Amino acid sequence: MxxxxxxxxxFIGSHVVDAYIREGHDVAIVDNLSSGHEGNKNDKARLYIADVRDAILEDIFRQEKPEVVNHHAAQISVPLSVRDPLNDADVNIKGTLHLLDLSQRHGVRKFIFSSTGGAIYGDAEQVPTTEDYHPVPASPYAIAKFSAENYIRFFGEQHGLRYTILRYANVYGPRQIPHGEAGVVAIFTEALLQKKLPTLNHFADQPRGMIRDYCYVKDVAEASIIATAKDQRGMFNIATGVGTCTLDLYHLTLASLRKAGISLGPEYDEPQRAEARDGDIRVSTLNPAKALKELGFHARHTLEEGLSETVRWYLQKQE
Ligand SMILES: NC(=O)c1ccc[n+]([C@@H]2O[C@H](COP(=O)([O-])OP(=O)(O)OC[C@H]3O[C@@H](n4cnc5c(N)ncnc54)[C@H](O)[C@@H]3O)[C@@H](O)[C@H]2O)c1
Structure with missing residues (x-):
């Protein structure tokens, strides 16, 4: 296709491209390289360096005639969305709307959207949270993603555009940058490799840090392959359903690095401490049952396996 x-x-989009190419699909990329870079590009994919809001996208759609649009470009920083909600909305709402309009006019068969279960549900009363829980987004980033979801649903109802919305948990793995929605694994790993003591953000009454559902990027990429092949319309949590606190994640990352032969003495056993940031959510885990039942998706990697592959990638990068 x-x-x-x-x-x-x-980060995630490049693994999605790799998975599509592996499955024999023909892939074109639109990326303005604001946080991504060409080194991540699969050699077999064609790259258009453009912003998703640019008028030139009309020409790209005419040229490429995509059957599937898989939308991963976004302003991805929660703190930045708090500081500059206008820019966040411009990229994440207007950009998505532009792509929806193009998709509808150019006969795209399916629209796949990377949304965020990690942020959209807010501090949910129900954890692990199911897709039918009404989102109370706690940051402009999450508000924009929820708004984009609603536009997608509208285009589905109004114009018959087929779509799948993938609500990701906290994604981690090779190629992640530390500044994104869920960069904590990248932050810890990069700091420890530079022999710097990382900082753990926490609420005063939650000293072990936030609780998150960490999902390995290669599992997440697989969800796009399944969504492309299947016809289910709707939204799906892409997650493990397992909650891990930041302190446990820190210790697991430390253990992975030590296992890979990195010498980190007992002075690294405890991270430094800082207060939670604006927009931080205390507990976020997602119920993956719907994705399993309707898409046959399940996250295959344990956190230990995913962390050890991630550490291996960092070490190869250093060679
Ligand atoms: N990382 C996570 O845990 C997580 C969780 C939930 C949802 N998501 C979503 O997954 C998607 C990918 O996130 P990521 O973590 O891989 O981030 P990323 O920053 O690595 O990837 C985003 C890519 O989009 C490009 N981009 C940004 N703005 C653009 C624009 N206006 N026009 C064209 N290209 C643009 C960037 O250059 C980059 O290559 C995003 O939509 C994000 O909201 C990520």
Whole structure:
């Protein structure tokens, strides 16, 4: 199939592109390289360096005639969305709307959207949270993602556009940058490799840090392959359903690095401490049952396996 992946030079998008190419699809990428880079690009994919809001996208759709649009480009920082909600909305709402309009006019068969279960549900009363829980987004980033979801649903109802919304948990793995929605694994790993003591953000009454559902990027990429092949319309949590606190994640990352032969003495056993940041959510885990039942998706990697592959990638990068 002809697939257009936006954000295909970024962390998750580049793994999605790799998975599509592996499955024999024909892939074009639109990316403005604001946080992604060309080094992540799969050699077999064509890259258009453009912003998803640019008028030139009309020409790209005409040229590429995509059957599937897989939208991963976004402003991805929660703190930045708090500081500059206008820019966040411009990229994450207007950018998505532009792609929806193009998709509808150019006969795209399916629209796949990377949304965020990690942020959209807010401090949910129900954890692990199911898709039918009404989102109370706690940051402009999450508000924009929820708004984009609603536009997608509207285009589905009004114009018959088929779509799948993937609400990701906290994604981690090779190629992640430390500044994104859920960069904590990248932050810890990069700091420890530079022999710096990382900082753990926490609420005063939750000293072990936030609780999150960490999902390995290669499992997440697989969800796009399944969504492309299946016809289920709707939204799906892409997650493990397992909650891990930041302190346990820190110790697991430390253990992975030590196992890989990195010498880190007892002075690294405890991270430094800082207060929670604006927009931080205390507990976020997602119920993956619907994705399992309707898509047959399940996250295959344990956190230990995913962390050890991630550490291996960092070490190869250093060679
Ligand atoms: N990382 C996570 O845990 C997580 C969780 C939930 C949802 N998501 C979503 O997954 C998607 C990918 O996130 P990521 O973590 O891989 O981030 P990333 O920054 O690595 O990837 C985003 C890519 O989009 C590109 N981009 C940004 N703005 C653009 C624009 N206006 N036009 C064209 N290209 C643009 C960037 O250059 C980058 O290559 C995003 O939509 C994000 O909101 C990520």
């Amino acid at each position: 002809r697939v257009l992946v936006t954000g295909g030079c970024g």
